[in-house]
Amino acid sequence: MWKKIAVMTFSVMMVLTLFSGVTAEIAAPTVDYSVYNTAEADWVLIAAALHDEAGFFDDPDYQEAIALHDYFVSIGIDEEHIITLIDFDLANPIVDGPATKGDIYAALDFLATVTTPNSFVFVGILDLGHENEQGYYVELNDEPLYDHELDAKLDMLQYEDLVVDLVFRHAAGFFDYISEDGRLCFGSTKDNKDLDVPFHISIGLQDMEADQEFGNGNGRIAFEEAYKYEKDRLRDIDDSFKPKKDDEISGKVYAPGV
Numbered sequence: 380m381w382k383k384i385a386v387m388t389f390s391v392m393m394v395l396t397l398f399s400g401v402t403a404e405i406a407a408p409t410v411d412y413s414v415y416n417t418a419e420a421d422w423v424l425i426a427a428a429l430h431d432e433a434g435f436f437d438d439p440d441y442q443e444a445i446a447l448h449d450y451f452v453s454i455g456i457d458e459e460h461i462i463t464l465i466d467f468d469l470a471n472p473i474v475d476g477p478a479t480k481g482d483i484y485a486a487l488d489f490l491a492t493v494t495t496p497n498s499f500v501f502v503g504i505l506d507l508g509h510e511n512e513q514g515y516y517v518e519l520n521d522e523p524l525y526d527h528e529l530d531a532k533l534d535m536l537q538y539e540d541l542v543v544d545l546v547f548r549h550a551a552g553f554f555d556y557i558s559e560d561g562r563l564c565f566g567s568t569k570d571n572k573d574l575d576v577p578f579h580i581s582i583g584l585q586d587m588e589a590d591q592e593f594g595n596g597n598g599r600i601a602f603e604e605a606y607k608y609e610k611d612r613l614r615d616i617d618d619s620f621k622p623k624k625d626d627e628i629s630g631k632v633y634a635p636g637v
């Protein structure tokens with residue numbers, strides 16, 4: 380009995396400690412979503428947290444974030460439906476805000492209000508990944524975002540297809556939480572791999588070889604085809620580069636307009 384009460388008290392204290400700690404660490408969001416055009420159902424969120432200010436233009440995460448943005452623009456998605464959060468490049472007109480936890484949460488809270496059951500939603504997160512006793516997480520400049528926290532935010536969205544693209548060490552560790560019906564998830568590397576893999580799905584999405592060599596040859600590049608292409612490209616660079624996929628969507632997923 381006393382042991383039970385002691386354990387319960389301890390648990391409550393742990394929860395309070397966790398909450399107060401987390402709350403204090405989240406920076407206030409900076410993006411004003413009231414000006415966004417919400418006419419279309421489809422949405423893209425790209426968040427890249429960068430850690431080396433001096434060399435950030437050479438950072439593969441930065442380059443992939445920009446390439447993903449440019450890809451979605453090229454297939455006709457409205458700039459206002461592409462939320463691009465990138466640290467250190469806030470003067471760039473395509474960047475909407477920094478990739479803080481506060482801004483990622485605000486973006487997903489906003490998407491929860493504008494997505495519909497017909498929405499295509501793409502969420503890409505590029506950062507440094509880690510694991511500890513609380514789970515897998517991305518650093519986000521000292522505002523850790525955990526696997527279960529990301530899942531809780533994704534659970535608030537409405538969509539027909541949700542593509543989640545995670546580019547950081549241990550990325551597939553997030554799959555235990557985020558794998559769900561209607562979601563197609565990519566992880567740059569396995570859960571147990573502390574390995575920075577330059578998994579760039581944007582490359583296959585823009586090379587018809589993905590459809591012809593790795594797909595069904597129907598003239599349209601699906602995300603699954605781009606993944607196979609990218610997996611093969613990475614294996615040619617380094618045998619230990621092994622991205623992971625979790626596909627809970629029957630058939631192939633095409634971005635809108637593809």
Ligand SMILES: [Ca+2]
Nearest residue numbers: 458461462463
């Ligand atoms: Ca934008």
Ligand SMILES: [Ca+2]
Nearest residue numbers: 530534556559
């Ligand atoms: Ca969930």
Ligand SMILES: [Ca+2]
Nearest residue numbers: 590594597599
């Ligand atoms: Ca195809």
Ligand SMILES: [Ca+2]
Nearest residue numbers: 626628630631
């Ligand atoms: Ca599929």
